[in-house]
Amino acid sequence: MDMSGRVSGLGIELLNQSNYKIWRTCMESYLVGEDLWEVVCGNAVVAPEDAQENADVLKVWRMKNAKAEFLLKRSISPDLFEHIIGCKSTSEIWTTLDGLFNKKNMARLQMLENELANTTQGSLSISQFFFKIKNLCSEISLLDPEEPISEARMKRHIIRGLKREYIPYICYVDSRVGSTTIFGGV
Known part of the structure; x- marks a missing residue:
């Protein structure tokens, strides 16, 4: 290693x-x-x-x-x-x-849900942050296939965790394109 x-x-x-x-x-x-x-x-x-x-x-x-x-x-x-x-x-x-x-483990599922809720961009690049959120959502969905994380929910977590400096840009893009943006009107 x-x-x-x-x-x-x-x-x-x-x-x-x-x-x-x-x-x-x-x-x-x-x-x-x-x-x-x-x-x-x-x-x-x-x-x-x-x-x-x-x-x-x-x-x-x-x-x-x-x-x-x-x-x-x-x-x-x-x-x-x-x-x-x-x-x-x-x-x-x-x-x-x-x-x-690779099993439905309620304690692990709760840990991942908490990690997802508390994940912010911090010092990560945007792509690293996106991949981290996407991987967490994917793993949660694997553990709980009856209630997989929707794309809209994943996007909300991404937007919520981005650095504040990106929020005006997101709002601008979303308002220019409307509800058909990649942010789904969020």
Whole structure:
């Protein structure tokens, strides 16, 4: 890991409380590309039987499993490591992380809703701020598919969180174009 919170050499951001969907997509692609996916979630998640005739196959499986395990462990933030410390295989690590982040968890949903409500542009660029809001809305919608965040609600959060210096511009653009603007009359 380098100082920017990325996995060295991969350009993948460390898994943290708010980027599971992006991390999972990138990590899955990387594991497939490195021919390690089969030991994580494919047909080879269980080690071959430890018999003399399987010695070479077992050796290859152990090597692939160890590479994938190291990669997964090095790609998560330290505060999440305690969740996977007892896992015995890469398949178990993947399943544990998926269960941790990819279920309807009311406490996590509330945390994300609070983060969305309190997110402001601050020192972020406009594009960084837009992406942060969009990612939060997307993750909330994944956790609660019965009540996904509408585009209009997402736009209201964006406008509400922008620096004050942008508000006159937004009002001007919205008044010139009317309710057909990207701000939806907000």
